[in-house]
Amino acid sequence: MDNLSKKELNKINVINDAEKNVLAIIAHSIAAAEEVFSILTEEDFTVMNYKVIFKALQEQFLAKVAINITILSNYMLKNNMLNKIGGIEFLTDLFQSYTTDANLPEYLDIIIKNTTSRRLKAVLENIHREIETHQPIDEVVSKAEKEILDVKKERKGNLFKTSFDEVDKVLQKIELLENSGEMLTGSPSGFRDLDRMTSGFQKGDFIILAARPSMGKTALALNFAVKSAAQSKKAVAIFSVEMPAEQLIQRMIGSYSTVDSAKVRTGKGLQTRDWENITKAADFLKQTKLFIDDTPGLKVIELQSKLRKLCRENEVGLVVIDYLQLLSTGTHFSDSRQQEVSTISRQLKALARELEVPIICLSQLSRSVEKREDKRPIMSDLRDSGAIEQDADIIMFLFREDYYAAHDPSNLDTPLETEKAQLILSKHRNGPTGSVELLFVKKHGSFADYGLQNSKI
Structure with missing residues (x-):
């Protein structure tokens, strides 16, 4: 003293x-x-x-x-x-x-x-x-x-939190929405029918987007990211454990330039018109606030730290993680990989609530879906599911029936340039479930609202 x-x-x-x-x-x-x-x-x-x-x-x-x-x-x-x-x-x-x-x-x-x-x-x-x-x-x-x-x-x-205070907050929010005429209460997906069902991706939501390999889930997630960044003017974070940032940007340019993705990837066969479209797409992407982390073998603890820092420095509207099963806790789980994935799922859900941002996490599906006659995914198809079904606020499955037709040896028809795709909402904690029809444009690697093939944003 x-x-x-x-x-x-x-x-x-x-x-x-x-x-x-x-x-x-x-x-x-x-x-x-x-x-x-x-x-x-x-x-x-x-x-x-x-x-x-x-x-x-x-x-x-x-x-x-x-x-x-x-x-x-x-x-x-x-x-x-x-x-x-x-x-x-x-x-x-x-x-x-x-x-x-x-x-x-x-x-x-x-x-x-x-x-x-x-x-x-x-x-x-x-x-x-x-x-x-x-x-x-x-x-x-x-x-x-x-x-x-x-x-x-x-x-x-x-x-x-008292009902007196919380009811007033909700009433004020409803009044603001009424006066603004805005239908969305969360971050836009950029897809008309999906936004109608969800009113946008809501703060604190943990969202699973799952599909079998080559179904287009990364392409759709990138569409979500770019459209959301463009419409909301907020930052969007992309954690890509599987694909380097350069390839992601390459795919985005192909998607938004409407130039054949093979030409963008190889640089061969490009015409003057193609270069004009590529330049416009590049300028457009430069104006968006996209933040990409392509650290291989990313640990959840590293993701948490990076995202907290990004949220302190920017208003983040959406987070995309590609994909769940490639993340790790950095800790050895003696019981099973399923236990580790369940732990990661719970941590990501907690992170979404802590930072008050929607987190879309891509996920694989088990091979069991391939053995059924009806190949539309269901929640039990989620690979290493564990707590995923419980933790997720929204579970979406991407399904393209034409994908299976194209891989059927007995089908001799020429593959289509565009295919109808279904985005199946099997779980929606705060809204309706059902299906949204999209159009998949294969040569651009992009999705559009069904019937609006030329719509980019």
């Missing part, structure tokens, strides 16, 4: 006075006690005597016992608490210090800020220890980001 500055001593005195005054108010007011016990815990107090008294007051309050100094002192004596605070004199002084309830909000604010400060210091000390013990730096950074955010969110999470 002798080494503390005058400023530090004054701060400690202010905190101690706030703690003492809160306890005195609790002891004299049932209404105040209800408020305090819904906000503070024993760990919010720094003086050991005050911790003990708070616990005794709380126990008496929960037992619905009237609080006065006689009843409280007898209770504390019986439970071996009174000797811990130095006897009846300390308790008497506390009761006599009461003056008014008027300053309770100010006292609570002082205590809460002090608790936040102490917890933040503890987190920083823990980070320093992990660095000194040479823990993997990417794990330290991700853990640190989450713990620092949790320090602030923990207090908010302890509070109930």
Whole structure:
């Protein structure tokens, strides 16, 4: 104490006075006690005597016992608490210090800020220890980001949201939507019928887009990403574990230039008109706020860290992950790969809610779908499904019947340039299920609303 500055001593005195005054108010007011016990815990107090008294007051309050100094002192004596605070004199002084309830909000604010400060210091000390013990730096950074955010969110999470406040918020939102004339309440997919069913991809939603290989799920996901970025003007993050960024951009240029993707990929056979369209598509893509991470073998902990940083620096409207089964936790799961995928699914759902962004995660389907006569996917076809069905807010399956016809050896017809595709919403937690018809343009590797083949955005 002798080494503390005058400023530090004054701060400690202010905190101690706030703690003492809160306890005195609790002891004299049932209404105040209800408020305090819904906000503070024993760990919010720094003086050991005050911790003990708070616990005794709380126990008496929960037992619905009237609080006065006689009843409280007898209770504390019986439970071996009174000797811990130095006897009846300390308790008497506390009761006599009461003056008014008027300053309770100010006292609570002082205590809460002090608790936040102490917890933040503890987190920083823990980070320093992990660095000194040479823990993997990417794990330290991700853990640190989450713990620092949790320090602030923990207090908010302890509070109930009242129907009075929440109903007003919803009514205000409905009124804003009515006045704006906007049908979407979330990030646009860019596809007319899908947006009608979902009202856009909603904040905090975890969305699964699944299909068999070569069905076009990456192409559709890229369409979602570009259309959403163009229409919302918000940032869109793409985590591509399977394909490098250069190939993704190449596919986007092919899709939005309407130039044959083979020509874009090889650079052969391009005409002047093709180059004009490629240049326009390139200029268009430069105007969108697309952020691509193509780290191979990406761990969920790395994805979390990168996305948190991106969300701090930008207003992110949509996140696309290609794809779920290529992510890893970085931890060995002795039981099964299914357990690891289930863990990843839960972590991504939690991340979507934490950052309040919709996350679209691509997923593989098991081979069992190929063995059925009706090859339309169902939820049990999700590979390593585990918790995916439970965690996802929306589960969409991409299905092209013509894909199977083209791969049928008995079919001698010339493959079509365009095919009807179905986007099957098998699960929609907050809306209808059903199918959306799309048009797949094979040579561009792009999708469009059915009947609007030439629609790009």
